[in-house]
Amino acid sequence: MHIPDGYLSPQTCAAGFVVAVPVLAAAAARVNKRVKTRHVPTLAMLSAVCFLIMMFNVPIPDGTTAHGVGAALIAILLGPWAAVIAVSVALGFQALLFGDGGVLAYGVNVVNMAIVLPFVAYGLYRLISGSAHLTSPRRVVAGFLAGYAGLTVAALCVGIELGIQPSLFHDANGAPLYSPYNLSQSITAMLFAHLTVAGVAEGIIAAVVVAYLQRANLPLLQVNHPGIPVDADAAAAEGARRRRLRPGVVAGAAMAVMVVLTPLGLLAQGTAFGEDSPDALKDKLGLSTIPAGLNKYAEFWRKTLFPDYGFASGEHPVLSYLVSAVVGILIVGLVVFLIAKLVTVATHRGSSTADARKSEQVRS
Amino acid sequence: MIGSPASVASPGSHPPSVPQWLLQQDVALCPCGCIGKRKKGSYLAKTIQGGAKLLQQVMFGEDVAAARGVLQRIDPRVKLMSLIGLLVVAGLSHSMITLAVMYAATLGLAAASALPIAFFIKRVWLFVPIFTGIVVLPATLSVVTPGDIVVTLWHWHGTPEGITQQGLLAAGRLVARVAVSISLVVLLTLTTPWIRLLAALRSLGVPRIFILIIGMAYRYLFLLLTSVTDMYQARQARTPGTPRHDRRARAFLGASVGTLLGKANQLSEEVHQAMTARGYRGDAKSLEQPRFHPADAYYLGSVVIFAAVMMIGDHLLGR
Numbered sequence: 184m185h186i187p188d189g190y191l192s193p194q195t196c197a198a199g200f201v202v203a204v205p206v207l208a209a210a211a212a213r214v215n216k217r218v219k220t221r222h223v224p225t226l227a228m229l230s231a232v233c234f235l236i237m238m239f240n241v242p243i244p245d246g247t248t249a250h251g252v253g254a255a256l257i258a259i260l261l262g263p264w265a266a267v268i269a270v271s272v273a274l275g276f277q278a279l280l281f282g283d284g285g286v287l288a289y290g291v292n293v294v295n296m297a298i299v300l301p302f303v304a305y306g307l308y309r310l311i312s313g314s315a316h317l318t319s320p321r322r323v324v325a326g327f328l329a330g331y332a333g334l335t336v337a338a339l340c341v342g343i344e345l346g347i348q349p350s351l352f353h354d355a356n357g358a359p360l361y362s363p364y365n366l367s368q369s370i371t372a373m374l375f376a377h378l379t380v381a382g383v384a385e386g387i388i389a390a391v392v393v394a395y396l397q398r399a400n401l402p403l404l405q406v407n408h409p410g411i412p413v414d415a416d417a418a419a420a421e422g423a424r425r426r427r428l429r430p431g432v433v434a435g436a437a438m439a440v441m442v443v444l445t446p447l448g449l450l451a452q453g454t455a456f457g458e459d460s461p462d463a464l465k466d467k468l469g470l471s472t473i474p475a476g477l478n479k480y481a482e483f484w485r486k487t488l489f490p491d492y493g494f495a496s497g498e499h500p501v502l503s504y505l506v507s508a509v510v511g512i513l514i515v516g517l518v519v520f521l522i523a524k525l526v527t528v529a530t531h532r533g534s535s536t537a538d539a540r541k542s543e544q545v546r547s
Numbered sequence: 548m549i550g551s552p553a554s555v556a557s558p559g560s561h562p563p564s565v566p567q568w569l570l571q572q573d574v575a576l577c578p579c580g581c582i583g584k585r586k587k588g589s590y591l592a593k594t595i596q597g598g599a600k601l602l603q604q605v606m607f608g609e610d611v612a613a614a615r616g617v618l619q620r621i622d623p624r625v626k627l628m629s630l631i632g633l634l635v636v637a638g639l640s641h642s643m644i645t646l647a648v649m650y651a652a653t654l655g656l657a658a659a660s661a662l663p664i665a666f667f668i669k670r671v672w673l674f675v676p677i678f679t680g681i682v683v684l685p686a687t688l689s690v691v692t693p694g695d696i697v698v699t700l701w702h703w704h705g706t707p708e709g710i711t712q713q714g715l716l717a718a719g720r721l722v723a724r725v726a727v728s729i730s731l732v733v734l735l736t737l738t739t740p741w742i743r744l745l746a747a748l749r750s751l752g753v754p755r756i757f758i759l760i761i762g763m764a765y766r767y768l769f770l771l772l773t774s775v776t777d778m779y780q781a782r783q784a785r786t787p788g789t790p791r792h793d794r795r796a797r798a799f800l801g802a803s804v805g806t807l808l809g810k811a812n813q814l815s816e817e818v819h820q821a822m823t824a825r826g827y828r829g830d831a832k833s834l835e836q837p838r839f840h841p842a843d844a845y846y847l848g849s850v851v852i853f854a855a856v857m858m859i860g861d862h863l864l865g866r
Contacts, residue, residue, distance in 0.1 A: 188728030189721060193638040211756055223756065224818040227763030228811035231771050234764070235807065238601065239775075240593040241800060242792035248590045253804075260808065272761050276768075279736055279744065281604055282670075286732055287634045349692075354641055357694055358713035360720065363686035391801025392808070399802070400809050 184252070184334075184341055184381070185277065186292055188285030190362045192352045195344060199290030203271075206298050210267040229265060230272035233257055237273060241384040249384035252296050252337075255304035255330035256389040260396075262407050266301035291344055295337045304333030304389070316418035317404060317411050318397045326393040331386035338377035342370035430527060434520035438512055589790050590800070591783045598776045602769070611737045616660030618738035622843040623747035629850040630735045636854045637727045642864040643716075645857050646723035652853065653730035660738050671729050683721050687714035741765060767814065774810060778803045 191199075214222050236253030243249050258266040271293050277283040284292045311325035346366030349359035362369065396404040401413060412418040461473045461481050489507040493500055612619060618626065637649055657667045686692055687710045688700075694713030701708050736744070742762070749758045782799060783790075790796060 187725055188634055188732070189638070189725035193635050196638070207757075208754075211754065215756070223759045223763060224815040224822065225812075226760045228767060228771075228815040228818075230760060230764035231768040232807055232811045234768060235771055235775055236804060238594065238597045239800060239804060240590040240597065242590040242796040248593055248792070256804070268757075268760065272757070272764055275761060276765070278732075280608070280741065281601075282729060282732055282736065285634075285728060286630065287638060287728070354716075356713050356716075357692075358716040358720075359686075359692060360641060360717070361724075363683060363692055363714070363717045363721065365691075368691065387797055388800070388804065391797050392804045393801075395798070395801040395805035396808075400805060403805075403809055403812055 184292075184296060184338060184377070185274075185284030186288045186295075186341060186344070188287050190285075190345060190348070191288050191291060192348060192361050193287060194352075195348070195361075196285075196287040196290060199288070199292075199294050199344075201290075203290040203293040203298065206267060207271060207293070210264040213264045214268060226265065226268050226272075229257060229261065229269040230276075233266075233269040234273040234276050236388065237277070239388070241387050243380065243383055243387065249380050251330065251381070251385035251388040252300060252334065253385075253388055254296060254300040255308075255326070255333045255385055256392050258301035258305040258333075259308050259326055259329065259389060259393065260403065260407055263301040263305040266305075267297050270297035270301065295340045295344075299340050300333040300337040303336045304329040307332050314411070314418075316415055317401065317408055317413045319415070322397070323390045323394045327386040327390035329386075330389035331382040334382045334385040335374065335377050338373045338381070339370060342366070342373035345369040345373070427527070430520045430523035433523040434516045437519040438516040441512065441515065589783075590792060590796060591779050591786065591790050595776060595779050595783065598772050598779075601772065605769075608737055609740065611662055612740045614661040616662070616738065618656060618660040618734060620840075620842055621846045622839060623739050623743045624750050625839075625843045625847050626735050626739060627744070627747045627751060629847065630731055632850065632854055633731050634728055636857050637724055637731070640724075640857060640861040641720070642861050643719055643723055644864055645861040646720070646727055648860075649727045649857060650723065650730060653727065653734055656734055657730070660734070662734075662737055667730070667733065670733055671726050683718040686721075687711065687718045689714065692717055763818075767811075767818075770814075771807060771811060775803065775807060778806065 214226065233253050236256070237250055239250070240248035241251055252270065254266050254270045257269050261269075274284060274289065274292055274297060278286050278289050278292070308325045308329035311328055312319075312322045315321040315325075343366065345362040346364060346369035348361040349363055349365050352360040354360060364372070393404070405411075405413075412421045459467065461477055464473060464477075489495075489503065489510070492507045493503040633649070637646065640646060640649075654664070654667070658664055689696055689708050689711045692711055692714035694711035696707055696709050697712050697715065699707040699709040739747075745758055745762050745765075748761075749755065782803075
């Protein structure tokens, strides 16, 4: 997957740098903000490890071995931005120290292996692992698929970069100047090699290391998984904690919703349905007689705290209107709080009896 | 090992510090293993060999960089700039003659810089046929590169198919360009100590943070490599016969990479504490201020003239 110098036109290489340099700058800024002065030693060690991971021979099922890039693993463990820097530095070593991958083609190699690969892998890993707990086998499977897909997409990028060369750069006789294969040929060749062998190796590296860290070094796995419960029990407790009804929150939410909806009342025309006084009924609907029951009970209760949303004395109409609104909201909130409280007490008692029954069964 | 290559190298007879068995190496192939020969063999032995090969290349490079030669005397910044310039010239040239002249020039420079010529040629021409040669062979056929057929190999519905002139030219050009590019990079990396190469990168505008990371990564690469080799040698010592490539082998791989990551993580904590204790606050200053010498100006001038002649010659030879 390391493209050597000579396969790509200098123009393509320049385009690679145009993409790679801003991403590297953004990655440095992001990582710098997150880990402050510690980023130099941390990233240095990571880069060294990344270089060594490329050296590891991954035993694959056909009896041979293959190498991975390790970018998917580092993206899973420390985030895609750290992986961008670590893989770029490792690629720099390979280009300048060992002649693997070109110097002019460095930008393009960074785009493929240090940008596309970790971001695709990390996105897929997050998607597949979802909210699974930290020691879940689902995370191992997600790691494998992330590495496999990340490397395959990176290989597709290499295929495209090589494949556009003959149609863009050829001499007067039609002889290609750089990589001679067109898109259909180069993409097929790159994808065949990576779908069958190299992608598997990258996936294996990510999966087996995640599995090992689940067994042996959870703190390292927790670095990039903050707040994710460690095992199934903790996940269940976390889920229960989230699902449990908190009366204060429910009451607050109900009040907030009503406050937000208040302007609707101002927009609505007319008066509220069914709240007319007997006199208004007479005027509006032209009723000649008012039903006896209505007449009897309309004036039944007169001892209100705020008659017509004002003080009983009728003074300070604006202030009293506001006070009545606040008091009303508070009372509604209190009622919702009490109802929620009742519900939680009831459900808690139910679940605790269920637990007691379960432990009873276990004991017997 | 990294710090004092100069003290062990004596002029004239080299490489003194590299054991002979380490020098029996094969060529640098794409390390991601996607192209090239797929050899069967124990993953344990291969990884240990890989580590030894890495050390060998580094030690060999330090030896050559400490020798007395033309390129060793030139300022790394000048070398780096001229490398990039010449790579672009090689990338832009269309004529095989231009590329051949450039290759001859790299051979001359290698000889003048006390590089072992046999190694230099082998490094390029073993790599090119294996990687590039096999890759471009099908490109000579009319199926890939249509054009004027030189050698007819078969007929397809009455149309002759075979090796085309355009295909041959394209393949030859690609092989030559790859050979020139690799030679140029090898010339720079073998004649420049890594630390000075880093300083050159810094003066060419690579941000200091990256230089710090690269420098420290290089420093600890060998420490971490030692622990990898230790783990693999211990595993090989307690594995009778040929290790199987099964589930347990992959679990071992996971354990060794995971342990390596844990070690690196702990090491970075300790190194950071040590740095902070010595007053590190996120910025670094370098003591060495490299200066230009007249030799650097001569070299730069001749590279510019050479590059210009190559470009003009390439234009005159026709596109």
